[in-house]
Amino acid sequence: MAGKVDLDGNPIKPITICMIGAGGFIGSHLCEKLMAETPHKVLAVDVCNDKIKHLLEPASLAWADRIQFHRINIKNDSRLEGLIKMADLTINLAAICTPADYNTRPLDTIYSNFIDALPVVKYCSENGKRLIHFSTCEVYGKTIGAFLPKNSPLRQDPTYYVLMEDASPCIFGPIEKQRWSYACAKQLIERLIYAEGAENGLEFTIVRPFNWIGPRMDFIPGIDGPSEGVPRVLACFSNNLLRREPLKLVDGGESQRTFIYIKDAIEAVLLMIENPARANGHIFNVGNPNNEVTVRQLAEMMTQVYSKVSGESSIETPTIDVSSKEFYGEGYDDSDKRIPDMTIINKQLGWNPKTSLWDLLESTLTYQHRTYAEAIKQAMSKTTAN
Ligand SMILES: NC(=O)c1ccc[n+]([C@@H]2O[C@H](COP(=O)([O-])OP(=O)(O)OC[C@H]3O[C@@H](n4cnc5c(N)ncnc54)[C@H](O)[C@@H]3O)[C@@H](O)[C@H]2O)c1
Numbered sequence: 001m002a003g004k005v006d007l008d009g010n011p012i013k014p015i016t017i018c019m020i021g022a023g024g025f026i027g028s029h030l031c032e033k034l035m036a037e038t039p040h041k042v043l044a045v046d047v048c049n050d051k052i053k054h055l056l057e058p059a060s061l062a063w064a065d066r067i068q069f070h071r072i073n074i075k076n077d078s079r080l081e082g083l084i085k086m087a088d089l090t091i092n093l094a095a096i097c098t099p100a101d102y103n104t105r106p107l108d109t110i111y112s113n114f115i116d117a118l119p120v121v122k123y124c125s126e127n128g129k130r131l132i133h134f135s136t137c138e139v140y141g142k143t144i145g146a147f148l149p150k151n152s153p154l155r156q157d158p159t160y161y162v163l164m165e166d167a168s169p170c171i172f173g174p175i176e177k178q179r180w181s182y183a184c185a186k187q188l189i190e191r192l193i194y195a196e197g198a199e200n201g202l203e204f205t206i207v208r209p210f211n212w213i214g215p216r217m218d219f220i221p222g223i224d225g226p227s228e229g230v231p232r233v234l235a236c237f238s239n240n241l242l243r244r245e246p247l248k249l250v251d252g253g254e255s256q257r258t259f260i261y262i263k264d265a266i267e268a269v270l271l272m273i274e275n276p277a278r279a280n281g282h283i284f285n286v287g288n289p290n291n292e293v294t295v296r297q298l299a300e301m302m303t304q305v306y307s308k309v310s311g312e313s314s315i316e317t318p319t320i321d322v323s324s325k326e327f328y329g330e331g332y333d334d335s336d337k338r339i340p341d342m343t344i345i346n347k348q349l350g351w352n353p354k355t356s357l358w359d360l361l362e363s364t365l366t367y368q369h370r371t372y373a374e375a376i377k378q379a380m381s382k383t384t385a386n
């Protein structure tokens with residue numbers, strides 16, 4: 001670790017990071033990376049710490065004096081400002097960020113993604129502290145191409161679908177499509193942060209993740225989350241595979257996504273942390289443009305990979321179609337296609353994703369099988385016995 005330099009050859013000084021939402025999927029991987037590979041300290045803020053317990057206990061861990069957990073709900077806790085003041089950098093990950101909530105709990109979604117993020121921005125700005133804020137690729141909404149006639153050759157032209165931080169518009173559906181409550185709240189907090197930078201000199205970086213996936217993402221309903229809960233697609237499909245039930249394709253599974261392995265994405269975040277001069281003032285797409293599939297193709301790949309890692313043959317009807325109204329309820333809508341432009345992150349940080357979709361699914365589904373298969377079997381046999 002000693003002697004590590006940044007991208008411009010300057011020595012990297014150890015810093016203290018206030019990480020809000022550290023107990024979630026991305027936070028847990030970022031904490032792991034910071035503890036294992038850097039000298040930085042983390043003040044980990046979250047309402048729960050299940051996903052980082054292995055980094056907090058036992059006290060004999062090599063990094064024990066570099067990570068502290070603070071159980072704080074940022075909605076209403078006066079300790080937050082003190083922690084931000086103690087740190088050199090604040091990273092805000094806290095948010096409601098599962099699509100099943102956007103149309104069913106739009107108020108909680110807007111409060112979580114905008115109102116609750118406001119004091120964090122304000123404390124950073126007032127105290128002259130650097131902020132890395134987690135936004136989302138959903139701020140782009142739908143592509144321009146989605147509005148072209150179905151048979152238009154322009155749909156094949158990247159100008160109409162590649163998403164660029166400094167050029168693409170943000171295209172959301174009507175207000176009654178409450179799906180967009182999340183994207184709209186994230187867009188407004190981005191604009192506020194940008195304005196704090198322009199008017200008050202806030203040093204900020206905004207991250208727009210494009211479907212980061214991997215171990216510890218969300219929960220498996222009925223095992224480590226509510227039975228009726230609907231997590232993001234990786235956990236939904238994992239749950240179906242573990243229970244040997246068909247994977248549900250919403251509205252035909254035609255939407256397209258690019259998936260990136262969490263470990264590749266965390267490398268990009270570490271570069272932002274350790275290269276402030278190159279990251280400040282920028283908005284970065286972080287995704288893998290080479291890993292594009294339709295949701296239907298994702299279901300087929302996951303079925304094949306799960307069969308390989310579990311040694312179980314796949315079921316006779318591996319997928320079924322469901323309507324979005326049935327699956328998510330009234331007010332759902334969808335992004336059609338998400339290809340990140342990589343120009344800015346390449347130029348500023350020289351970063352590129354590495355892991356193919358096949359490889360990332362193999363390591364992730366190996367983890368899902370190892371972590372949950374036994375618990376699911378037991379839960380299912382209990383249900384049958386009752
Ligand atoms: N995973 C992705 O691919 C992805 C994609 C786009 C954007 N993002 C953004 O990245 C961030 C992190 O996402 P994630 O996938 O790790 O989600 P996550 O739900 O696993 O983590 C969010 C964490 O924030 C905590 N949190 C929420 N509200 C809080 C509050 N009021 N006080 C304290 N803690 C609170 C939660 O307990 C949770 O541990 C979010 O802002 C999300 O919008 C993630």
Ligand SMILES: O=C(O)[C@H]1O[C@H](OP(=O)(O)OP(=O)(O)OC[C@H]2O[C@@H](n3ccc(=O)[nH]c3=O)[C@H](O)[C@@H]2O)[C@H](O)[C@@H](O)[C@@H]1O
Nearest residue numbers: 097099136137209210211212232233236248249250255295
């Ligand atoms: O990950 C991201 O980059 C962003 O996008 C996600 O949104 P989305 O990709 O729509 O969410 P998923 O739940 O992962 O769904 C992906 C697609 O799979 C479909 N789906 C989901 C679950 C399922 O069981 N079946 C199914 O067909 C959805 O309708 C959607 O088209 C979430 O909004 C955020 O976590 C994040 O901001």
